[in-house]
């Protein structure tokens with residue numbers, strides 16, 4: 555945001571689903587990815603669930619362009 559990486563803000567560990575978008579991970583949860591992907595900050599990152607991201611496993615905003623919808627979330 556504003557050209558700066560915002561990290562190290564305290565938050566309880568939580569994974570929640572964004573409406574028609576990514577899995578949101580907050581609270582210093584380590585990503586265990588078999589391909590070795592690491593988020594820029596472990597404090598908060600978003601994982602793709604629409605399968606449209608060009609930067610998997612992370613969300614790159616493609617859900618918006620492909621108009622991803624999940625009627626349950």
Ligand code: FES
Pocket residue numbers: 575576577601602603604605606607612613614615616617618
């Ligand atoms: S959920 Fe955002 S790109 Fe897939």
